[in-house]
Amino acid sequence: MAKQMSAVTKGGSFLINESPAEDVFTPEDFSEEQTMIRDMTEQFVEEEVVPQVAKIEAKDWSVTTGLLKRCGDLGLLGIEVPEQYGGENLDKVSAMIVAEQLARVASFAVSYGGHAGIGTLPIVYFGKEEHKKKYLPRLCKAELISAYALSEAGGGSDALAAKTTANRSGDHWVLNGEKMWITNAAFADVFITFAKVDGQQFSCFIVEKGDPGVSTGAEEHKMGLWGSSTRTLVLDSAKIPIDNVIGEIGKGHHVAFNILNTGRAKLGAGAAGAAKTALNDAIRYAKQRIAFNKPISSFGAIKHKLAEMAIRIWVTEGMVYRSAGMMDRALENADLNNAQQVLKAIEEYAIECSILKVYGTEALDYVVDEAVQVYGGYGFSAEYPVERYYRDSRVNRIFEGTNEINRLLIPGMLLKRGASGQLPLHAAVKAVVDEVMSASIPAEPSGPFGAEVAAVAQAKKAVLFVAGSALQKHGDAIKDEQEVLMHISNMVMETYALDTAIHRLMKKGSTDLHADVVRTFITDATARIEFSGKQVLAAASEGDILRTQLSALRRLLRWAPTNTVKARQRIAEHLTDQGRYTL
Numbered sequence: 001m002a003k004q005m006s007a008v009t010k011g012g013s014f015l016i017n018e019s020p021a022e023d024v025f026t027p028e029d030f031s032e033e034q035t036m037i038r039d040m041t042e043q044f045v046e047e048e049v050v051p052q053v054a055k056i057e058a059k060d061w062s063v064t065t066g067l068l069k070r071c072g073d074l075g076l077l078g079i080e081v082p083e084q085y086g087g088e089n090l091d092k093v094s095a096m097i098v099a100e101q102l103a104r105v106a107s108f109a110v111s112y113g114g115h116a117g118i119g120t121l122p123i124v125y126f127g128k129e130e131h132k133k134k135y136l137p138r139l140c141k142a143e144l145i146s147a148y149a150l151s152e153a154g155g156g157s158d159a160l161a162a163k164t165t166a167n168r169s170g171d172h173w174v175l176n177g178e179k180m181w182i183t184n185a186a187f188a189d190v191f192i193t194f195a196k197v198d199g200q201q202f203s204c205f206i207v208e209k210g211d212p213g214v215s216t217g218a219e220e221h222k223m224g225l226w227g228s229s230t231r232t233l234v235l236d237s238a239k240i241p242i243d244n245v246i247g248e249i250g251k252g253h254h255v256a257f258n259i260l261n262t263g264r265a266k267l268g269a270g271a272a273g274a275a276k277t278a279l280n281d282a283i284r285y286a287k288q289r290i291a292f293n294k295p296i297s298s299f300g301a302i303k304h305k306l307a308e309m310a311i312r313i314w315v316t317e318g319m320v321y322r323s324a325g326m327m328d329r330a331l332e333n334a335d336l337n338n339a340q341q342v343l344k345a346i347e348e349y350a351i352e353c354s355i356l357k358v359y360g361t362e363a364l365d366y367v368v369d370e371a372v373q374v375y376g377g378y379g380f381s382a383e384y385p386v387e388r389y390y391r392d393s394r395v396n397r398i399f400e401g402t403n404e405i406n407r408l409l410i411p412g413m414l415l416k417r418g419a420s421g422q423l424p425l426h427a428a429v430k431a432v433v434d435e436v437m438s439a440s441i442p443a444e445p446s447g448p449f450g451a452e453v454a455a456v457a458q459a460k461k462a463v464l465f466v467a468g469s470a471l472q473k474h475g476d477a478i479k480d481e482q483e484v485l486m487h488i489s490n491m492v493m494e495t496y497a498l499d500t501a502i503h504r505l506m507k508k509g510s511t512d513l514h515a516d517v518v519r520t521f522i523t524d525a526t527a528r529i530e531f532s533g534k535q536v537l538a539a540a541s542e543g544d545i546l547r548t549q550l551s552a553l554r555r556l557l558r559w560a561p562t563n564t565v566k567a568r569q570r571i572a573e574h575l576t577d578q579g580r581y582t583l
């Protein structure tokens with residue numbers, strides 16, 4: 001495989017290239033300023049948000065809006081807004097840090113994201129100069145609160161099937177329809193709203209609460225996120241000023257979908273933060289709960305859970321900060337006052353953003369589920385916060401593009417990049433097939449973690465080999481083979497996780513404990529890759545060809561399992577000694 005030395009890493013290239021470890025940004029690389037932002041946000045959450053959880057969950061919107069104003073005072077609302085419009089314009093790593101810290105109280109984090117993320121960024125990236133001047137300084141201070149109104153009752157994933165219409169009438173637009181599931185609707189002043197001009201051209205509008213014909217419905221009764229407002233936005237011949245179109249008429253999908261990339265990455269960061277909170281609670285509880293005259297943390301079954309929770313968190317946060325680091329690197333070459341350049345630099349990593357969303361939210365669901373289990377019956381009681389973490393976590397797999405939609409996007413975007421020549425995927429697949437046919441086994445790289453580095457390189461080849469076989473069988477029709485694409489997507493995600501884990505391990509400051517984490521992860525992730533790979537191959541081939549392909553897959557994934565029982569015991573004992581996640 002080619003050594004990648006270019007300063008800016010191409011999105012999706014982790015599948016075919018080896019990046020030098022020093023090119024991969026990790027949480028250990030936070031600058032002094034980033035560490036300060038982390039500490040400040042952590043302190044804000046600990047001292048000002050957590051004590052208000054009961055009121056937030058009881059839908060006391062004055063608390064939520066008050067806390068949003070405090071975020072404005074602390075400079076947390078304009079992280080991605082240029083300074084000339086009242087923002088801080090910080091790097092993406094800092095944006096992830098803030099998302100990670102705020103996720104400790106999920107309802108508030110969602111209100112924050114609905115406002116500072118999807119509710120503000122359409123104006124930053126697509127608004128006219130007068131929109132930016134009029135709204136952004138006030139949004140950055142929470143003098144105005146924003147919401148994002150894309151979904152409708154008839155279509156969330158299929159957003160372009162929207163039925164809401166916008167018709168021109170003199171110097172106004174007249175909007176008719178109902179948007180559903182709108183976060184912050186109870187107290188939002190501004191709604192970034194999507195509607196079809198003349199029922200045809202999907203477009204984006206700024207709708208204000210006070211515009212004639214605008215109202216909101218009743219609160220949804222939700223499984224979780226009780227402390228976030230979710231209502232319909234009702235547009236009953238709503239009169240909207242003619243200049244309130246964001247972006248071009250008929251190009252609303254550019255606004256709708258481009259805005260989601262950083263949102264997805266931040267959801268991954270939030271998942272890591274929420275998962276750490278659940279794990280910390282589980283560690284504390286496991287240390288003090290006595291059963292059979294022992295703390296339950298001394299039982300192997302509980303050690304396994306604590307360690308596995310920590311491993312998934314470590315891997316997820318690694319991917320979050322690596323991806324943000326790549327965006328920041330790309331943004332160094334962009335004119336930060338040119339919104340389109342900024343957007344393009346971020347879009348380069350759309351594959352990684354989808355991976356963070358899916359992998360992070362599923363890791364979080366695993367962690368909160370096991371946290372409830374560690375608490376036993378008390379985990380099912382509303383007396384302990386793990387019950388809330390469990391309910392609050394579930395929706396993350398549904399919004400910002402369901403995990404199915406994001407899973408489909410990952411191979412879809414890779415194939416597009418391959419076809420357009422942005423990524424030399426076809427050459428990489430051919431090289432792997434040639435290598436497999438020659439039945440040669442590459443020498444293991446020498447040096448530290450040689451076997452681990454080799455296992456990750458082989459896993460990449462296995463994914464390319466399997467994907468290449470599926471492509472050969474299905475050709476362009478692969479886009480209709482969703483089950484196959486889901487498996488390929490799982491393999492690609494595990495590869496990004498593996499590649500990130502090994503790079504983080506190779507960085508200075510890693511310990512034996514980190515080696516335990518990575519070896520355990522390699523053992524499990526390569527087994528998962530093999531599981532998916534077998535199913536894709538069996539859907540593409542049969543008989544002798546299938547047998548040959550399966551044995552090639554086994555050869556590629558020839559990592560010998562390490563003693564994961566002992567490794568997880570060491571990790572769990574470290575966690576209980578420390579009393580919290582400190583990997």
Ligand SMILES: Cc1cc2nc3c(=O)[nH]c(=O)nc-3n(C[C@H](O)[C@H](O)[C@H](O)COP(=O)(O)OP(=O)(O)OC[C@H]3O[C@@H](n4cnc5c(N)ncnc54)[C@H](O)[C@@H]3O)c2cc1C
Pocket residue numbers: 114147148149150151153154155156157158180181182183184222225230395398399400401402403404405482
């Ligand atoms: C608490 C909460 C807050 C929300 N906040 C907002 C907000 O602020 N603004 C906003 O606009 N929206 C918001 N949403 C809406 C959310 O984005 C949608 O619910 C989501 O996009 C899914 O759409 P849907 O509910 O219509 O499900 P559907 O699109 O009907 O999906 C149902 C199932 O079918 C699957 N599916 C759909 N299409 C395909 C396909 N092509 N291939 C394979 N599988 C498919 C989905 O993955 C899912 O499993 C929120 C939702 C919730 C629950």
